[in-house]
Amino acid sequence: MNLFLNIVFIIAIVGMAIAMGIASYRIIRGPTLHDKIVALDAFGVMLMATIGIFSVLLDTSYLIVVIMLIGMLGAVGTIAMAKFLEKGWVIDIDRDSDE
Amino acid sequence: MTFIHFAIILPLIAAFLIAIIHKYVKGIHLGWFVLPIPFIIVSYLFTLIPTIRNGDTLLLNLNFMPRIGMNYDVYIDGLGLLFAILISGIGTLVVLYSIGYLSQKEKLLNFYIYLLLFMTAMLGVVLLDNVLMLYLFWELTSISSFLLIAFWTTKERSTYGAQKSMLITMFGGFMMLGGFLLLSNLTGTFSIREMISASDQVTGIGAGTLAVVLVLLGAFTKSAQFPFYVWLPDAMEAPTPVSAYLHSATMVKAGLYLVARFTPVFMLSTTWVWTILIVGLITLCWASFNAFIKDDLKAVLAFSTVSQLGLIMSLLGISGLAVVRGANEQIFTVAVVAAVFHIINHATFKGALFMVTGIIDHQTGTRSIKKLGGLMTIMPITFTMALVTSLSMAGIPPFNGFLSKEMFLEAMFEISNANFSALASVGFLFPLLAIVGSIFTFLYSAKIVMQIFLGEETKETPKEPKEASALLLISPAILSLLVVVFGLFPNLLTKSIIDPAAMSIINAVEPLNTKISHWHGFNSPALWATIVIIVVGAALYYFRDTWIFIYKYIKDKFTINYLYDQGLHYITIYSNRFTRMLMTGFLRTYMVYIFGFLVILGFVTMLRTGLNLDFSNLAPIGIQDMILVGVILIALGIIMITKSRMVSIIMLGAVGFSMALFFVFFRAPDLALTQLAIETVTTTLFLVCFYHLPKQSKLPEKRKFKLTNFIVAVGVGAVSILIGLSAFSNRLFESISQYHIDHVYDLAAGKNMVNVILVDFRGYDTVFETLVFGIAGIGIYVLMRLTINNRKDDKNEERAEESRL
Numbered sequence: 001m002n003l004f005l006n007i008v009f010i011i012a013i014v015g016m017a018i019a020m021g022i023a024s025y026r027i028i029r030g031p032t033l034h035d036k037i038v039a040l041d042a043f044g045v046m047l048m049a050t051i052g053i054f055s056v057l058l059d060t061s062y063l064i065v066v067i068m069l070i071g072m073l074g075a076v077g078t079i080a081m082a083k084f085l086e087k088g089w090v091i092d093i094d095r096d097s098d099e
Numbered sequence: 100m101t102f103i104h105f106a107i108i109l110p111l112i113a114a115f116l117i118a119i120i121h122k123y124v125k126g127i128h129l130g131w132f133v134l135p136i137p138f139i140i141v142s143y144l145f146t147l148i149p150t151i152r153n154g155d156t157l158l159l160n161l162n163f164m165p166r167i168g169m170n171y172d173v174y175i176d177g178l179g180l181l182f183a184i185l186i187s188g189i190g191t192l193v194v195l196y197s198i199g200y201l202s203q204k205e206k207l208l209n210f211y212i213y214l215l216l217f218m219t220a221m222l223g224v225v226l227l228d229n230v231l232m233l234y235l236f237w238e239l240t241s242i243s244s245f246l247l248i249a250f251w252t253t254k255e256r257s258t259y260g261a262q263k264s265m266l267i268t269m270f271g272g273f274m275m276l277g278g279f280l281l282l283s284n285l286t287g288t289f290s291i292r293e294m295i296s297a298s299d300q301v302t303g304i305g306a307g308t309l310a311v312v313l314v315l316l317g318a319f320t321k322s323a324q325f326p327f328y329v330w331l332p333d334a335m336e337a338p339t340p341v342s343a344y345l346h347s348a349t350m351v352k353a354g355l356y357l358v359a360r361f362t363p364v365f366m367l368s369t370t371w372v373w374t375i376l377i378v379g380l381i382t383l384c385w386a387s388f389n390a391f392i393k394d395d396l397k398a399v400l401a402f403s404t405v406s407q408l409g410l411i412m413s414l415l416g417i418s419g420l421a422v423v424r425g426a427n428e429q430i431f432t433v434a435v436v437a438a439v440f441h442i443i444n445h446a447t448f449k450g451a452l453f454m455v456t457g458i459i460d461h462q463t464g465t466r467s468i469k470k471l472g473g474l475m476t477i478m479p480i481t482f483t484m485a486l487v488t489s490l491s492m493a494g495i496p497p498f499n500g501f502l503s504k505e506m507f508l509e510a511m512f513e514i515s516n517a518n519f520s521a522l523a524s525v526g527f528l529f530p531l532l533a534i535v536g537s538i539f540t541f542l543y544s545a546k547i548v549m550q551i552f553l554g555e556e557t558k559e560t561p562k563e564p565k566e567a568s569a570l571l572l573i574s575p576a577i578l579s580l581l582v583v584v585f586g587l588f589p590n591l592l593t594k595s596i597i598d599p600a601a602m603s604i605i606n607a608v609e610p611l612n613t614k615i616s617h618w619h620g621f622n623s624p625a626l627w628a629t630i631v632i633i634v635v636g637a638a639l640y641y642f643r644d645t646w647i648f649i650y651k652y653i654k655d656k657f658t659i660n661y662l663y664d665q666g667l668h669y670i671t672i673y674s675n676r677f678t679r680m681l682m683t684g685f686l687r688t689y690m691v692y693i694f695g696f697l698v699i700l701g702f703v704t705m706l707r708t709g710l711n712l713d714f715s716n717l718a719p720i721g722i723q724d725m726i727l728v729g730v731i732l733i734a735l736g737i738i739m740i741t742k743s744r745m746v747s748i749i750m751l752g753a754v755g756f757s758m759a760l761f762f763v764f765f766r767a768p769d770l771a772l773t774q775l776a777i778e779t780v781t782t783t784l785f786l787v788c789f790y791h792l793p794k795q796s797k798l799p800e801k802r803k804f805k806l807t808n809f810i811v812a813v814g815v816g817a818v819s820i821l822i823g824l825s826a827f828s829n830r831l832f833e834s835i836s837q838y839h840i841d842h843v844y845d846l847a848a849g850k851n852m853v854n855v856i857l858v859d860f861r862g863y864d865t866v867f868e869t870l871v872f873g874i875a876g877i878g879i880y881v882l883m884r885l886t887i888n889n890r891k892d893d894k895n896e897e898r899a900e901e902s903r904l
Contacts (some may be wrong), residue, residue: 013723017726047756047760048699049789051760051763054723054763054764060766060768062766062768063763063768063771065768065772066759066763066768066771066772066775069775069776072773073775073776073779077779084814
């Protein structure tokens with residue numbers, strides 16, 4: 001790996017870090033819950049990108065699974081929270097139940 | 100296994116047979132079946148007398164637990180044989196007496212089983228050579244005595260007395276076990292005979308003195324010495340045969356046996372002899388002083404027993420003292436012989452007196468001295484026996500009590516003349532105390548005879564008094580006869596019993612050739628002392644109304660009973676209070692205890708062993724690690740200071756995900772995967788809990804800031820960090836992971852080392868972790884289902900109630 005690529009990756013990571021920092025600000029400060037959820041989703045995507053860059057830097061392919069898992073968890077999590085905001089619960093309780 | 104091994108446990112075997120007999124044979128008093136057992140034993144023991152008389156001893160080994168040195172070794176010498184004959188002989192008479200005393204309506208099976216258990220225990224105590232076995236049987240005497248005292252379990256005084264005697268004698272027993280273990284450490288053996296031959300290793304060192312104190316505690320509690328005598332008067336709630344047997348003739352003498360048996364071991368220790376001598380004399384005076392004022396006949400006899408035991412104890416003390424101080428052999432022998440002789444005499448006259456008391460109680464329905472009087476003409480045989488035995492107890496010639504009392508006084512005078520450097524100025528106190536004790540002995544003996552049998556007849560007794568049946572009279576009659584016979588012909592006993600017993604107490608080899616004579620000549624101070632005792636005693640008895648007021652000054656608050664009761668009371672109260680103070684019921688308090696202890700333990704260990712930190716082996720720290728650590732620290736800080744539960748949960752999630760990132764950076768993809776998944780699930784579960792929390796506590800609550808919590812938390816953190824660092828700095832061995840790296844493919848056919856370790860190299864852990872998950876899942880399912888079912892049940896019940904309405 002040459003010096004050029006190294007510099008590019010480091011710049012990319014720093015950029016990601018700044019972006020994640022801004023996203024974290026939105027997660028903490030977001031005026032509404034919806035803002036926070038969207039920021040969290042973006043944070044997750046950036047995390048995937050960061051891990052991707054790291055796996056290149058560490059010269060390993062094993063971390064790809066982690067990236068995919070974060071992707072899945074992020075998607076499922078965002079959907080679940082969206083459903084919670086919409087309906088008030090996440091998992092539908094048995095329809096015949098009277099509760 | 101010889102007959103003597105068998106004889107010790109014969110009563111125990113008989114106890115089982117008695118239960119069977121009781122089931123099938125009705126109508127005949129159960130005592131008749133018990134009677135042959137002690138009789139067989141005593142007959143057998145009499146056949147051993149010729150052997151012992153020749154100065155031989157018997158040692159019969161039988162292995163029981165040889166690995167720990169606990170063997171069933173029977174050792175018969177003069178002392179053991181004397182006690183064994185007393186136990187089985189008086190046992191025979193007591194069983195005979197109890198046949199007349201206890202009616203068929205009582206729980207006879209229980210009574211005789213406890214009594215036989217006690218007989219086994221006592222025989223074991225006096226005949227066994229092994230201290231561990233001795234302790235075993237010693238505790239058995241405590242337990243059987245406890246059962247016998249509480250024979251009438253419905254009476255509150257019985258259970259109180261039983262509990263008291265149990266607590267005190269058990270305390271002494273445990274102390275004694277400690278003394279035995281110390282002794283066996285010092286001498287390297289559990290056998291008493293071998294301890295005697297190694298006795299020079301015991302004396303002169305601190306552990307030896309401690310052993311003396313511990314063994315003496317055992318002996319003093321059992322033998323009701325000052326200040327542990329308090330249980331004996333309360334043990335008088337037992338049936339009278341029990342009082343006669345256990346609490347006058349045998350069990351209370353177990354302490355005397357112990358002292359006599361261990362005299363050769365401790366003889367050179369000054370602590371031993373002075374403690375025994377002084378405690379014995381104090382007990383003698385204090386108990387005889389107290390006996391005079393009691394109204395209950397059995398209480399008088401109980402205090403009398405205590406004082407007589409004190410007398411024997413002080414004589415045993417002199418036996419040891421003579422050796423310590425190198426005084427002449429004569430006192431030494433006199434004291435030992437007097438002790439042995441008085442053991443026999445006391446067993447005879449006190450056993451008889453208790454039986455007489457039982458007869459009076461049985462025939463009149465009361466034991467109160469105030470209610471009784473003028474029984475002489477109504478119960479002439481009982482009166483004769485009471486007179487003989489009381490005079491013997493008071494030390495009047497020609498009965499046997501006179502002889503041993505005479506020897507006792509003689510020994511006391513000798514001791515005061517012997518001029519020991521330590522007690523040259525107070526030497527006169529010993530005969531003085533002895534004479535004072537004897538005067539009070541005379542007083543209460545006179546009181547028994549004068550106030551019950553003489554004087555005017557009383558009509559207040561619950562039953563119409565009449566002479567007892569022959570069955571009741573025969574046992575005390577035999578004992579009274581012995582009192583007279585031993586009094587007139589004391590030399591019947593000297594060669595056969597007393598000399599061998601005295602020889603085994605002082606560990607002598609040459610025969611003593613004791614001669615007990617009635618007449619010592621006018622030069623003997625003991626004779627004048629006896630005359631003084633009789634004259635002063637008679638005068639004091641005659642003018643008793645003028646000085647009886649001194650008893651009023653002894654308030655209840657100054658007695659040891661009061662101390663015992665208050666002690667028990669306050670121990671209960673304060674232990675309750677202590678428990679309540681510690682066990683607050685708040686989990687946070689217990690957490691403070693646990694973690695506080697951990698912090699103290701950690702710091703103490705570090706201070707004692709010293710920290711050895713070594714940072715030469717550290718890896719370089721990258722910028723990404725620092726950022727992540729910063730994120731985790733900020734998240735943790737927010738968790739601690741935030742007022743909202745929601746923020747805490749989210750921040751906990753942030754910590755978890757940062758950990759996952761750490762795993763990524765440290766190249767642990769499997770861990771990172773698992774951590775991510777688990778963290779998501781956990782955070783979700785937290786949110787579920789959050790969602791279900793009740794409304795009122797939803798309000799953000801201000802955390803109570805507690806300095807203790809803060810200190811403990813900081814301490815735990817510091818300890819963990821320091822332990823981690825020092826563990827990292829002190830690696831003693833190479834890691835074994837190189838083996839896994841080398842063989843992960845050729846042995847397990849896998850390339851993912853983590854997974855190979857999980858399912859192949861160390862698959863067992865994985866199996867049980869899976870099990871843990873299964874149990875957790877089932878547990879959650881059960882918890883939820885049970886709640887639901889309960890709710891349904893509640894609803895059903897409500898519905899049922901509604902329909903009923």
